[in-house]
Amino acid sequence: MRKKAVVxxxxxxxxxxxxxxxxxVLNYQPIIEIDTNRLAGFExxxxxQHPQRGVILxxxxxxIAEETNLIVTIGKWVLQQACxxxxxxxxxxxxxxxxxxxxxxxxxxxxxxxxxxxVEHVLSKTGLPPSNLALxxxxxxxxENYDPAVALLHTLRRVGVQLEIDDFxxxxxxxxxxxxxxxxxxxxxxxxxxxxxxxGDSSAEIVRAIIALAKEMGKKVIAEGVETPEELHKxxxxxxxxxxxxxxSAAVGSLEAEKLxxxxxxxxxx
Numbered sequence: 001m002r003k004k005a006v007v008x009x010x011x012x013x014x015x016x017x018x019x020x021x022x023x024x025v026l027n028y029q030p031i032i033e034i035d036t037n038r039l040a041g042f043e044x045x046x047x048x049q050h051p052q053r054g055v056i057l058x059x060x061x062x063x064i065a066e067e068t069n070l071i072v073t074i075g076k077w078v079l080q081q082a083c084x085x086x087x088x089x090x091x092x093x094x095x096x097x098x099x100x101x102x103x104x105x106x107x108x109x110x111x112x113x114x115x116x117x118x119v120e121h122v123l124s125k126t127g128l129p130p131s132n133l134a135l136x137x138x139x140x141x142x143x144e145n146y147d148p149a150v151a152l153l154h155t156l157r158r159v160g161v162q163l164e165i166d167d168f169x170x171x172x173x174x175x176x177x178x179x180x181x182x183x184x185x186x187x188x189x190x191x192x193x194x195x196x197x198x199x200g201d202s203s204a205e206i207v208r209a210i211i212a213l214a215k216e217m218g219k220k221v222i223a224e225g226v227e228t229p230e231e232l233h234k235x236x237x238x239x240x241x242x243x244x245x246x247x248x249s250a251a252v253g254s255l256e257a258e259k260l261x262x263x264x265x266x267x268x269x270x
């Protein structure tokens with residue numbers, strides 16, 4: 001226990017200086033439209049390139065950042081960098097005009113009173129059209145402070161950005177809650193996607209129900225964690241609109257992402 005405590009304290013101290021030292025980088029995981037195989041978006045995912053420990057994934061350092069409130073500063077940096085990158089790609093590849101950059105908003109960020117102003121400022125500073133940005137918030141964050149969350153979402157919608165419920169199906173929202181949330185997209189959690197093709201498992205029926213519900217409410221659906229051709233085929237059979245996961249591509253750096261964009265250029269032009 002003492003060793004774990006020491007390691008955590010060291011990480012916390014290093015995390016406080018990581019941003020100014022330029023140790024954070026963004027990777028981008030593509031999202032495709034299943035029926036057409038067109039590139040529909042990228043999810044921006046942060047990585048910490050620690051000088052001694054190597055690459056540290058968000059699951060390790062984000063909880064520490066949340067506890068220390070460093071996540072607010074880091075989250076703003078992520079949003080700025082993702083928007084700048086998307087602006088650069090839109091200039092280089094005009095056919096990407098409908099492609100969306102997806103950025104996660106943590107619980108601590110979402111509860112900041114100036115989130116709306118920060119998003120508006122970043123969009124103004126970078127010049128990214130609001131329609132090319134989607135903000136992802138987990139289901140549990142929205143339900144914990146439901147009324148303030150709905151008010152904030154409505155404010156963000158007026159800015160013009162898209163809004164998504166991430167890890168949908170793992171929280172406790174009711175249909176009444178979902179009906180009132182001004183979101184554009186539901187992202188089906190990978191825990192359901194990974195078990196759709198398992199005999200005797202009910203995950204496929206859950207996914208089918210989520211897709212049907214989303215269509216009825218005029219919302220798009222993205223399936224996360226698609227790793228096999230069988231899963232992609234099943235999602236297409238169930239009528240899911242979009243997918244992301246290792247089968248399509250792992251999260252990659254900006255240069256590799258640009259190679260993927262070039263490979264999808266033909267499909268985006270048709």
